[in-house]
Amino acid sequence: MTATEPAELASRRAFRAPLLHFLSDPGPSLSPAAAEYFEDGLLLVENGHVERVGPAAELLGQLGEDWLLTEHPGKLIVPGFIDSHIHYPQTDMIASYGEQLLEWLNQYTFPTEGRFADPAHAADVANFFLEELLRNGTTTALVLGSVHPQSIDAFFAAASARNLRMLAGKVLMDRHAPDSLLDTPELAYHDSKALIERWHGQGRQLYAITPRFAPTSTEAQLEAAGRLAREYPDTYVHTHVAENQSEVAWVAELFPWSRSYLDVYDRHGLLRERAVYAHCLHLNERDRQRMAESGAVMAFCPTSNLFLGSGLFDLEAADEAGVRVGLATDVGAGTSFSLLQTLNEAYKVLQLNGQKLSPYRAFYLATLGSARALYLDHLLGNFEPGKEADFVVLDPAATPLMARRLAKVENLLERLFVLMTLGDDRAVAATYIMGREAHRRCAPSAVALSGRSADPA
Numbered sequence: 001m002t003a004t005e006p007a008e009l010a011s012r013r014a015f016r017a018p019l020l021h022f023l024s025d026p027g028p029s030l031s032p033a034a035a036e037y038f039e040d041g042l043l044l045v046e047n048g049h050v051e052r053v054g055p056a057a058e059l060l061g062q063l064g065e066d067w068l069l070t071e072h073p074g075k076l077i078v079p080g081f082i083d084s085h086i087h088y089p090q091t092d093m094i095a096s097y098g099e100q101l102l103e104w105l106n107q108y109t110f111p112t113e114g115r116f117a118d119p120a121h122a123a124d125v126a127n128f129f130l131e132e133l134l135r136n137g138t139t140t141a142l143v144l145g146s147v148h149p150q151s152i153d154a155f156f157a158a159a160s161a162r163n164l165r166m167l168a169g170k171v172l173m174d175r176h177a178p179d180s181l182l183d184t185p186e187l188a189y190h191d192s193k194a195l196i197e198r199w200h201g202q203g204r205q206l207y208a209i210t211p212r213f214a215p216t217s218t219e220a221q222l223e224a225a226g227r228l229a230r231e232y233p234d235t236y237v238h239t240h241v242a243e244n245q246s247e248v249a250w251v252a253e254l255f256p257w258s259r260s261y262l263d264v265y266d267r268h269g270l271l272r273e274r275a276v277y278a279h280c281l282h283l284n285e286r287d288r289q290r291m292a293e294s295g296a297v298m299a300f301c302p303t304s305n306l307f308l309g310s311g312l313f314d315l316e317a318a319d320e321a322g323v324r325v326g327l328a329t330d331v332g333a334g335t336s337f338s339l340l341q342t343l344n345e346a347y348k349v350l351q352l353n354g355q356k357l358s359p360y361r362a363f364y365l366a367t368l369g370s371a372r373a374l375y376l377d378h379l380l381g382n383f384e385p386g387k388e389a390d391f392v393v394l395d396p397a398a399t400p401l402m403a404r405r406l407a408k409v410e411n412l413l414e415r416l417f418v419l420m421t422l423g424d425d426r427a428v429a430a431t432y433i434m435g436r437e438a439h440r441r442c443a444p445s446a447v448a449l450s451g452r453s454a455d456p457a
C-alpha cells in the first residue's frame, strides 16, 4: 500500500481546508444552493465516521486536546469519488487500439480475462487496481470481476485489507465467449451464491450479481440470475445494456420475443432497486420509464462511450424520466481511472448532445449522486454526521497550467470547472479512508540519469 499513517493515531481527527459537499442534487442549476461550502472549513472525524463539518473559526475552539489536527491549506476537501461501473480485470488492457464493442471484446477482453483463473494473477491485479483507485481519489466502486469466482475472492480480500467499501461480483456468461470463460446456469447460481454468503456484508464489502450482458447469457442463466436477485434482495444486480448498435441488433435476434434490449432483463426479474445498468445509450422512452419505476440505475460512462465510438448519453432524458444516474469510468473501455477526467469527457459528451453539465452537478455526480445511484447515500457521499469518512484532498493548483489558470478564477464554480477539466490523478493530494490517510501524492522529483537528484534543493 502507498503512504499510510501509523496505526496509533488518534481516534478523533480534525481536517482543516476549504471544504465542499452536497446535500441534494443541484440539477442543471448554477446556484450553489444544494452545496455546502466552507472557505476555511473543518471536518471532524471520530472513529472513522463524520462527527461534524463547519467553519474552522467556529469549531476549532470547541475541540479538546485529544483531537489531532491536520491542515491542508489551499486545497479542497470533498467526499471520496464513487465509480459506479468499472472492470478490474481490464486494468492491463486499457488503451487497446482500433475496435468497437463486439470486436473489442473478442480481440482484447476475453483473452485478458482468461488469465484470472490464476488466483496469484488476480491478487496482483486487484492490488494494483485498488492502489490506482486511491491515487485517483476513488474510494468506492461497483466492480466486475472475471467469470472465475477466485477473481472475486482475490478482489474482496484486497479491498478488505484496505478497509475499502467496494461492491463486486463474478461475471456470469454461458455462451458466445471462449469455452475456457464459460460457466453454466447451475455453476453461475452456485458460485454466485457461495460468494454472496462469503462476502456480502462482510466488513464493508457488498455483492453484485453480474450477468455480463444479454448476448453472453442463455435464458436459463438469466433466470438463475433473477432467482438469486429475488433470494438476496439486498444484493446488487450489475450488467450492461444498449451500449452499441450492433449489440442492440444482436440482442433483438437472440431474444426475438423481447420488446427491447432492456426488456430481456426485465422479463427475468433483473430490474429492481440496486440494479445498475452501464451505458443505456440506445433506450426508448418506455425503457426509461421502466428503469425509473423499478428503481434501476444508469451508469454514465463517457470516456468509454467515446473510446469505443458507442454513442452519446442523454442525461436530460434520464432526468426527465426520474432515473438515478451514477458516474462511471468503465475501465478498460474507459480511458482513465480519474473521475475528474471522466467529468471532463462527460461535459463534452453532453455538449455534443446540446446539454450542459454544471460544475456543481458534476461534483455532485462524482460523490453524492453516485452514492444515491448505488443506494449507499445513507453511508457515503457527503459529510453528514455519522457517514463513513472517506474523502479526498484535491489540489486545484496541481500543475503549472492549473496554477496559472487558477490565478484567474473568480468564484467556486470556476475553480471546480478548472479542476474537472484539467485535473487528474495529479490533482489528488491525498485520499482518506474512514479518516485515515490511504494515499498521499508525492510530487515527482527530477532525477538525473545517474540516479542522483538533479536539483539539490
Ligand code: GUN
Pocket: 087, 101, 105, 109, 212, 213, 240, 243, 304, 330, 333
Ligand atoms: N458489454 C459486455 N461486456 C462489456 C465490457 O467488458 N465492456 C464494455 N464496455 N461493454 C461490455
Ligand code: ZN
Pocket: 085, 086, 087, 240, 278, 330
Ligand atoms: Zn463495462
